Amino acid sequence: MEFLSYLISGISLGSVYAIIALGYTMVYGIAKMLNFAHGDVIMVGGYMSFCAMMYLGVNKWLSILIAMAVCTLLGILIEAFAYRPLRRATSLAVLITAIGVSYLLQNSALLIWSSNPKVFPSVVSGTLNAGGLSVSYVSLFTVAACIVIMVALSLFISKTKIGKAMRACSEDKDAARLMGINVNFTISVTFAIGSALAAIAGVLLCSSYPTLTPTTGAMPGIKAFTAAVFGGIGSIPGAFLGGILLGIIESFAKAYISTQLSNSIVFAVLIVVLLVRPAGLLGKKITEKV
Numbered sequence: 001m002e003f004l005s006y007l008i009s010g011i012s013l014g015s016v017y018a019i020i021a022l023g024y025t026m027v028y029g030i031a032k033m034l035n036f037a038h039g040d041v042i043m044v045g046g047y048m049s050f051c052a053m054m055y056l057g058v059n060k061w062l063s064i065l066i067a068m069a070v071c072t073l074l075g076i077l078i079e080a081f082a083y084r085p086l087r088r089a090t091s092l093a094v095l096i097t098a099i100g101v102s103y104l105l106q107n108s109a110l111l112i113w114s115s116n117p118k119v120f121p122s123v124v125s126g127t128l129n130a131g132g133l134s135v136s137y138v139s140l141f142t143v144a145a146c147i148v149i150m151v152a153l154s155l156f157i158s159k160t161k162i163g164k165a166m167r168a169c170s171e172d173k174d175a176a177r178l179m180g181i182n183v184n185f186t187i188s189v190t191f192a193i194g195s196a197l198a199a200i201a202g203v204l205l206c207s208s209y210p211t212l213t214p215t216t217g218a219m220p221g222i223k224a225f226t227a228a229v230f231g232g233i234g235s236i237p238g239a240f241l242g243g244i245l246l247g248i249i250e251s252f253a254k255a256y257i258s259t260q261l262s263n264s265i266v267f268a269v270l271i272v273v274l275l276v277r278p279a280g281l282l283g284k285k286i287t288e289k290v
Contacts, residue, residue, distance in 0.1 A: 004133060006255045007248065012139035012208065014247020015146035019201040020224030021231070021239035022153060023194030029234035030170045030190045033083055034091075036098040038198055039221015040105035041078075045071045045199030046206045046216055047113060050120055060123045067199040075195025076188050083191075084184065109214035117213050120206035142204045149197065150240045157236065162189055170234075219263075223250075226270050232283025241281060 020042060027035045045067040052063035082101050086094050124138040157163040165186045168176040173183050198217075205220055206212050223246060231242025249269055253262040273281065 002255075005135070006251050008133075008135050008139060010248035010251030011244055012142045012247070013251060014227075014244035015142045016201050016205050016208070016220065016243075017224045017227045017246050018146050018240045018243025019149055019197050019204070020220060021228040021243045022150065022236060023197045023201075024225050024228040025231075025233050025236060025239040026153075026166075026190050026194050028228070030166050031083070031187045033094050034098065034225075035078075035083070035191075035194070036095070036221070036225070037078060037082075037101035037105060038194065039217040039219075039224070040102050040109075041071050041074060041195050041198040042202040042205065042217030042221060043109060043212075043214060044074060044105060044217075045202030046120065046212050047109060047118075048199070049123075049203045050118055050206070050212055053121055060121070064123065064200065064203050067203060068196045071195040071199035071202075072192045075191040075198075078195075079188055079191040084187075106214050106218075113214065115213065117211045120210040120212045122207040122210060123203060124207060136208075138204070138207045142208065145200065145204065146240070146243075149200070150236065153193075154236055162186065166190060223263075223266065226267065229280055230270050230273055232280030235280070235282045238280055238282035245281075 020038065023038050023041075024035065027033055027038070048067040048070045049063040052058045052066045053060060058066065078101055082097050083094065086097060122138050124136075124141045126137045128135045128137060128140065157166060165176065165181045166189070168179065168181055169183055169186050176186075177183050201220075201224075202217065206216065224243065227242035227246040228239050229242070230246060231238030231240070233239075246266060250262050250266050253265040257265060277283075
């Protein structure tokens with residue numbers, strides 16, 4: 001039973017990583033940018049939901065929608081003011097800007113809410129007991145939410161007009177522009193969707209681990225990026241698979257090896273996978289013409 005309990009816990013944690021990784025992989029796949037401020041959008045989503053519940057007294061589910069709305073707007077503003085002017089800049093310039101935006105969000109949160117941890121009220125409470133196995137409802141809800149989000153996002157990308165525009169921009173932005181696609185709008189929508197997913201992930205993460213601080217999203221953001229690379233960055237199924245596997249590895253590492261070494265083990269597994277398969281588990285090799 002212990003093994004099954006650790007497995008479910010790992011899948012639940014991996015589902016949070018997968019939701020965050022979907023934001024990373026969408027932005028990279030379409031805009032070819034690594035938005036390292038994405039982890040801090042998770043933190044903002046957590047604080048928005050917390051403030052809505054504790055200070056405004058709104059329903060828990062409505063607080064999630066409020067967090068999504070605020071993070072969506074935040075994602076659009078970050079793209080417009082921080083990344084759009086660097087669209088044709090070097091990757092190093094984009095990376096430095098992303099780090100700057102990350103520290104801006106963290107320090108802004110520190111000024112507004114201070115460094116004192118907030119106790120986050122779980123959006124789903126209770127525990128399911130079956131055959132000696134005890135599973136929290138928030139874990140089951142997190143896994144279900146991740147599956148629904150991945151399926152909905154895959155259908156959105158493949159079936160809708162804006163989804164097809166995203167795929168066109170991913171292939172060649174200049175050609176997409178010549179075909180009449182508004183590239184700036186398409187990339188803004190990508191950031192908006194990724195940031196909305198980050199808000200959901202922030203609420204689910206804080207519901208499972210109910211401590212909220214200005215640095216809450218830092219390590220989960222790094223691990224989610226690791227999951228995206230693990231599964232094959234740019235691939236939606238890859239982000240899902242990478243997140244789930246990373247969560248399971250971390251859960252088993254904490255249970256059977258060492259809590260202190262669990263993060264090291266997670267990143268060591270990533271290194272081994274990339275040595276064997278540099279494009280990730282579901283990534284595609286890209287051949288560059290000389």
